[in-house]
Amino acid sequence: xxxxxxxxxxxxxHGEGATEVTALNAVTFTASAGELVAVMGPSGSxxxxxxxxxxxxxxPSSGTVLVEGADLxxxxxxxxxxxxxxxxxxxxxxxxxxxxxxxxENVSLxxxxxxxxxxxxxxxxxxALGQVGIPDLADRFPDxxxxxxxxxxxxxxxxxxxxxxxxxxxxxxxxxxxTGEDILRLLRxxxxxxxxxxxxxxxxxxxxxxxxxxFLRDGVVVDESGGTSVDALLDADRV
Ligand SMILES: Nc1ncnc2c1ncn2[C@@H]1O[C@H](COP(=O)(O)OP(=O)(O)OP(=O)(O)O)[C@@H](O)[C@H]1O
Numbered sequence: 464x465x466x467x468x469x470x471x472x473x474x475x476x477h478g479e480g481a482t483e484v485t486a487l488n489a490v491t492f493t494a495s496a497g498e499l500v501a502v503m504g505p506s507g508s509x510x511x512x513x514x515x516x517x518x519x520x521x522x523p524s525s526g527t528v529l530v531e532g533a534d535l536x537x538x539x540x541x542x543x544x545x546x547x548x549x550x551x552x553x554x555x556x557x558x559x560x561x562x563x564x565x566x567x568e569n570v571s572l573x574x575x576x577x578x579x580x581x582x583x584x585x586x587x588x589x590x591a592l593g594q595v596g597i598p599d600l601a602d603r604f605p606d607x608x609x610x611x612x613x614x615x616x617x618x619x620x621x622x623x624x625x626x627x628x629x630x631x632x633x634x635x636x637x638x639x640x641x642t643g644e645d646i647l648r649l650l651r652x653x654x655x656x657x658x659x660x661x662x663x664x665x666x667x668x669x670x671x672x673x674x675x676x677x678f679l680r681d682g683v684v685v686d687e688s689g690g691t692s693v694d695a696l697l698d699a700d701r702v
Contacts, residue, residue, distance in 0.1 A: 464495035464496055464497060464498065465495060465496040466493050466494075466495050466496075466529075466532075467494055467495060467496055467530065467531055467627050467628050467658075467659035468492070468493060468494040468517055468528075468529070468530055468628055468659055468661065469492070469493045469527075469528075469529040470490055470491060470492040470493075470513070470516065470517065470523075470526065470527075470528050470529075471491055471526055471527045471528075471529070472489045472490070472491055472525070472526040472527075473487055473489070473490050473491070473492075473513075473516060473523045473525070473526035473527070473528060474487055474488050474489055474490070474523060474524050474525045474526055474682075475487040475509075475512050475516060475521065475523050475524050475682075476524045485681075485682050486509050486512040486682055487509045487512050487513060487516070487523075487682045488509075488681070488682040488683050489526065489683075490509070490513065490526075490679075490682070490683070490684055491684070492513065492517075492677060492684070494628070494659040494660065494661050495659055496627070496657050496658070496659055497654060497655065497657055497658075497659070498654060498659055498660070498674050498675070499650060499651055499654040499659075499660040499661075499662060499672060499673045499674055500659075500660065500661050500662070500673055500674065500675045500676070500677060501661075501662045501663075501664055501669070501670035501672075501673035501675070501676045501677070502514070502661060502662065502663045502664075502676075502677050502678075502679060503663075503664060503665065503667075503670055503676055503677070503678050503679070504678050504679035504680055504685075505680060508679040508680050508681060508682065509679050509681075509682040510632075510663045510679055511632055511663065512682075513661075513663075513679070514553075514630050514632050514661060514663055516528055517530075517628070517630055517661060518547065518551050518553045518630050519535045519538075519543040519546060519547055519551070520547075520553070522535070522536065523536075530546060530550060530551065530628060531550060531627060531628075533546065545577070548573045548576055548577045549577055549624070549625070549626075550625075550626060550627050550628055551626065551627075551628045551629075551630065552620070552621030552622050552623075552626040552628070552629040552630070552658075553621060553629075553630045553631075553632075554614075554617050554618055554621045554629070554630070554631040554632065554634045555617065555632060556632050556633045556634075556636055558605075558610075558613045558614055558616070558617040559617065560605040560613055560616055560617060560620075561605075562604065562605050562606060563604075564604070565601065565602050565603060565604055566592060566597070566600050566601050566602070566603050566604075566605075566608070566616045566619075567585055567588045567589060567592065567601040567602065568588075569605070569616055569620055570587075570588035570591050570592060570616060570619045570620045570623050571584035571585050571587065571588035571623070572620070573620065573623065573624070574587055574588070574623060574624055579624075587623055587624055588601070588619070588623060589601055590623075591619035591620070591622055591623040592615075592616070592619050594619065594622070594649065595615040595616070595618050595619045595645075595646075595649055596615060596645060597612055597615050597616070597619075600612060600616075610638065611638045611639060611642040614634065614635075614638055614642070614646065615642075615645075615646070617634075618631075618634065618646055618649060618650075622649070622653050622658075626653075626658060627657070627658055627659065628658065628659050628660075628661075629650065629653055629654075629658050629659070629660045629661070630660075630661050631650060631660065631661070631662045631663065632663045633663055633664060633665070634646055634647075634650070634662070635647065635664070635666070635669060643669070647662075647669055647672045648672075650662060650672070651672050654674075660673075675687060675688065676688045
């Protein structure tokens with residue numbers, strides 16, 4: 464399997480002196496093409512930190528983050544921004560849609576920023592909106608959609624084009640069970656098609672969609688499970 468994401472001995476320390484917090488402590492983590500990896504752990508264990516470092520939205524205090532073999536630290540701001548637009552799809556907890564843009568415009572924006580023509584970007588956006596089950600909402604603005612519909616748009620934006628790494632931070636947080644399952648099914652499908660996925664979740668039944676589960680506690684990986692049995696996850700979640 465091709466390694467898409469590799470964190471090698473990555474630490475992230477916030478603040479200094481008495482207020483110093485080690486959010487991640489020498490974590491080594493990989494996600495390969497075709498693989499969905501769930502990241503679980505108590506609140507404050509470093510899950511979101513791991514994801515933001517993987518997505519190049521933050522930089523480690525030490526260690527290296529490699530995406531498709533490229534060391535994010537050596538890419539420079541422009542190189543990182545380009546990689547984020549072309550290779551990495553990021554689903555935020557709070558959707559992060561642009562209110563003044565329609566669903567289709569939100570989804571096509573990363574492609575257009577990368578120089579894809581408007582018509583081609585719109586066509587790709589419509590395909591992505593179809594994949595998340597809302598092709599008929601292309602011209603709606605975010606405030607004309609339910610939370611579940613907005614999250615589907617956010618997922619479509621994360622998978623549009625040829626994204627090889629999909630990072631999802633509690634993507635089902637505010638959704639009803641059925642919509643949440645649909646979103647996970649889509650993530651799973653994209654990974655089966657060859658993307659690498661990292662899913663931060665508190666829910667053992669959502670982690671059960673993953674090939675592997677990595678447990679964090681106090682910024683350290685405390686366990687890795689290859690099993691996907693819900694019972695095993697429920698037991699491990701009580702670590
Ligand atoms: N910008 C920051 N400044 C200071 N401390 C921070 C910052 N970001 C995160 N932390 C701290 O780092 C630790 C890890 O935070 P992180 O958000 O990664 O945890 P998490 O596992 O995602 O938590 P949750 O499940 O509540 O989202 C926490 O102690 C948090 O308070």
